Amino acid sequence: MKYFNIQMAAQISGLSTHTIRAWEKRYGALHPDRTDTGRRQYSNEEIERLTLLSQLTNLGNSIGQIARLPDPELKEIYEKLTHSRESVMMSVQHNPQQVQINAEETRRNLLMALAGYKVDIISHELNKAKTALTPGGFALDILVPLLKEVEHRRQLGTLSTAQITALFAIIKFHVGNIIYGHYEKKVKSSNKFAIATPEGELHLLDIMLGALLCCQHQMNFFFLSSNLPAPSISEAVNAIETNVLILGVSQLQNLKTPLPVFIEEILGHTKNLCEVWVVGMNDLTRQLSGHRSKKVRVFASFEELDKAMEQME
Amino acid sequence: MKYFNIQMAAQISGLSTHTIRAWEKRYGALHPDRTDTGRRQYSNEEIERLTLLSQLTNLGNSIGQIARLPDPELKEIYEKLTHSRESVMMSVQHNPQQVQINAEETRRNLLMALAGYKVDIISHELNKAKTALTPGGFALDILVPLLKEVEHRRQLGTLSTAQITALFAIIKFHVGNIIYGHYEKKVKSSNKFAIATPEGELHLLDIMLGALLCCQHQMNFFFLSSNLPAPSISEAVNAIETNVLILGVSQLQNLKTPLPVFIEEILGHTKNLCEVWVVGMNDLTRQLSGHRSKKVRVFASFEELDKAMEQME
DNA sequence: TGATCAATGACAAGGTTTTGTCTAGGTTTT
DNA sequence: AAAACCTAGACAAAACCTTGTCATTGATCA
Known part of the structure; x- marks a missing residue:
């Protein structure tokens, strides 16, 4: 009342x-x-x-x-x-023609808009996609392929740095929107995640994708942001008592500390931490194969991360 | 009792x-x-x-x-x-309402909430302000004085870094909401702006304020984001044919390239660019007084930038 | 192709209600 | 005696209400 x-x-x-x-x-x-x-x-x-x-x-x-x-x-x-990962947006009721918009078309629209510097279309398209898809679908079906394609075109020189930063700014905004909105939803899992990138790694987007997957699987998570030194991370991990730490790493050579050392440093200063998950746009499994410990899992892709979370539910 | x-x-x-x-x-x-x-x-x-x-x-x-x-x-x-920021934030649209608010009171509430780490109140208060005010009013009457006061308190030690980064994150989110929502609206002016910060300058907030003013005056603008090298900027400026570039700079010593050199580099590689406007939270007019060229304008404050845009309409 | 029309969001005008603030005149506290 | 508090009443600004209009958009039709 x-x-x-x-x-x-x-x-x-x-x-x-x-x-x-x-x-x-x-x-x-x-x-x-x-x-x-x-x-x-x-x-x-x-x-x-x-x-x-x-x-x-x-x-x-x-x-x-x-x-x-x-x-x-x-x-x-x-x-x-909303609840379809492979989404088909259809209009409702007496409207016979069903407007079908799928992930591939959205990505194509986005890339075309980016090529033409049409920021308005980019934002609109992302907004539509994020409302229509689940967080996981948005991450895996839109963002991951999109980012790969963008990276590809960057190397070809088809896309400029300015275009890419502008795109990233918009993506970050919309993803942030989802992540912040997630906090008040109910969480299923008893596991608690912390999400961060090591010092030197500035790529915020990678871990935002991780956060989206946490939203998807209704995990309890704390988004620590990027470019953090080991002591800060372990301090935060202790404070909020997380058992899994997701580290977003896309390029090893940028890091201030070699990753295995960095991870050991964190594990040595935390109590409840059971596992460290490493994930990023680039597959680092080979490069890190020599350093595996029981507590560390390296994921080849976000799809694998997704599967791992699925199994935890 | x-x-x-x-x-x-x-x-x-x-x-x-x-x-x-x-x-x-x-x-x-x-x-x-x-x-x-x-x-x-x-x-x-x-x-x-x-x-x-x-x-x-x-x-x-x-x-x-x-x-x-x-x-x-x-x-x-x-x-x-306070716990359903979600619904409030989810909507990417800005609708100025007939509801009126008191700017000073809002700022006071914000600072009180910040002191008490009440993140949800901060978010709600900002949301209210941004729906009640025009983008320009939000920038000039709320954000500029607020940021000045925050900087003041930071120097006094009354506010911690954690509090400030948290505040900035929330502000960025809401400003992003306005900016990316604005993209869907029509524009009056024939002028086209590009907005960026030079490499080394990470302060995204400064140029976000500039973008808000562009929204206010219904300018056509492209938000390039921060920390960009000169070639990227000039490339983008050429691609989208902007005539004015707004550079957000708050501290000269952080820059990789001295600002005058940086600007010359851009002007040397662009065709349609008529003017470069430099603006930031700190007044740089004195420090840059020696390097003025006809094409460069240095603004002492965002209020002045506002006036300049008003005259262009 | 261009004219027409329904759908829709935004807004203006003009009137009513709500609400924060103020005034006036008297009482209590310090 | 000054300052703080009380009640009652007055006022103006803010917020809301309805009705009607307008501009845009997308679809339909000549």
């Missing part, structure tokens, strides 16, 4: 108050209670419904067609659009 | 004594004990309730609707609001 005013409804749902009133009047999307003097009062459920409608329209549904659907159906549609 | 008088209650909760009395009289928000002569006496619980009500109204709730709710429900609402 909690009641919010229209301003809060707008803040939470991300709509404007104008739009909320218009949706009510034009499409009967909601019928909030009124005070004696005619002011709208929204319950928790109604705010939830508004948010849902907002997200669905963002995904391309027209408000006129979904405004009058009952809550359960809205949720169902949202589930369909 | 300790009792507080109304002045203490006002001080702790951040309300005025007038307001507290009005809330009691009009909405029956509280029923404090009275002395024999009719003076209000507040218990710990009542002060807590008052503070809670104050925070909730600050977040946008109307006092009339929540004043009579019992304590547990108030707490529940508070939890919901």
